[in-house]
Amino acid sequence: AQSVTQPDIHITVSEGASLELRCNYSYGATPYLFWYVQSPGQGLQLLLKYFSGDTLVQGIKGFEAEFKRSQSSFNLRKPSVHWSDAAEYFCAVGAKTSYDKVIFGPGTSLSVIP
Amino acid sequence: DAMVIQNPRYQVTQFGKPVTLSCSQTLNHNVMYWYQQKSSQAPKLLFHYYDKDFNNEADTPDNFQSRRPNTSFCFLDIRSPGLGDAAMYLCATSKGAYGYTFGSGTRLTVV
Numbered sequence: 001a002q003s004v005t006q007p008d009i010h011i012t013v014s015e016g017a018s019l020e021l022r023c024n025y026s027y028g029a030t031p032y033l034f035w036y037v038q039s040p041g042q043g044l045q046l047l048l049k050y051f052s053g054d055t056l057v058q059g060i061k062g063f064e065a066e067f068k069r070s071q072s073s074f075n076l077r078k079p080s081v082h083w084s085d086a087a088e089y090f091c092a093v094g095a096k097t098s099y100d101k102v103i104f105g106p107g108t109s110l111s112v113i114p
Numbered sequence: 115d116a117m118v119i120q121n122p123r124y125q126v127t128q129f130g131k132p133v134t135l136s137c138s139q140t141l142n143h144n145v146m147y148w149y150q151q152k153s154s155q156a157p158k159l160l161f162h163y164y165d166k167d168f169n170n171e172a173d174t175p176d177n178f179q180s181r182r183p184n185t186s187f188c189f190l191d192i193r194s195p196g197l198g199d200a201a202m203y204l205c206a207t208s209k210g211a212y213g214y215t216f217g218s219g220t221r222l223t224v225v
Contacts (some may be wrong), residue, residue, distance in 0.1 A: 039173070042158070043140070043218035081194060090156055094214065101147075102214055106155035 002027040002093045004105035011079050012111040021076040021108050023091030032094030033074040034102065035065055039087045047089075050074065063083070084113045117141070118217035124222045125196050129189045135190040135220045143215070146188040148180060149204040151219070157204055163188060178219050182214030192222075 025031055025054045033045040047067055048059025055067040065076045074091060091105040118139045127133040137146065144165050149157035163182045174216045177199070179191045192199055205217040 036216075041221070044216045046216075049148075049214075101159060103159065103160065104173075106156050109154075 002018075002031060002103050004093050004103060005090050006089075006091055006105040006108050008108045010111070012113060014113045015081060015083050016080050019078045019081045019104045019110070020077075020086070021089050021091075021110070022023070023074045023076065023105060024072050027089070027093055027095045030069070032064075032102075033067060034092040034094065035063070035074075035076045035089045036090045036092060036104075037061075044090070045048065047076070057074065068109055077108065079112075081112055082114060085111045118205055118207050120203075120216050120217035120220050123218065124221050124223070124225060127192075129196065129224055130194045133192050133195055133222070135192075135203050135222070137188045137216075137217055140186070140187050141207055141209070141215060142185065143207035143209040145208045146182060146184070147206040147208070148178075148188070148190050149206065151202040151204060153201075160190075163219045164203070187224060195222070195224045197224050 005024045007022050033050040036044040038044050044080050047063045048057045048065055049059045050067045059064050063076055063078050065074055067074050069107050088107050090107045092102045094102045121136050125133060145162060148160045149163040150160050151157040159171050160174045160178055161180055177193050181189045188205060200223055201220045202221050204219045206214060208214040
């Protein structure tokens with residue numbers, strides 16, 4: 001069965017600093033990988049997704065993620081964080097079955113210091 | 115714009131009183147999902163419909179049921195809500211790998 005771990009429960013960064021959120025997955029084959037962001041009380045917004053091809057994926061709001069098969073990782077990065085990036089970030093893995101069941105990691109809460 | 119719509123945005127129900135949450139989509143996706151997200155936790159898949167076929171996750175309580183009368187609509191029924199069922203309920207749809215789309219969610223409060 002697929003699973004996702006996000007080692008960092010909470011991260012605090014200064015505005016303008018770079019950011020990297022870690023994600024590791026477990027799945028028997030090449031998975032579909034996603035990063036979602038959730039502001040308090042809101043639904044989930046897709047930042048980016050990886051299915052195949054180029055292992056460096058560009059997303060919205062200046063985010064990017066890199067798929068590393070050898071490390072079973074899909075870390076999210078942003079070169080310069082803005083105060084509005086403070087939110088909960090979820091990494092998710094999708095199973096390549098007859099349908100697409102997406103399983104979420106526990107999430108990383110990001111705080112941004114002005 | 116094609117989208118996934120959840121109503122209501124906020125729902126308050128009494129302990130033990132049946133409640134229904136609704137989800138509609140204009141994407142014509144064949145798969146619809148219901149997730150439960152408790153405070154400060156990740157969304158947890160409850161069940162999904164693949165076309166008309168219902169698929170329950172093994173650990174979904176019997177208190178939760180679902181209906182999908184047609185492609186566009188899917189309902190989540192909680193037969194006897196308890197205080198522990200207070201959560202955000204998220205509906206999602208997909209048609210193949212590229213179309214996974216979430217609604218804005220319904221926040222359920224049980225009083």
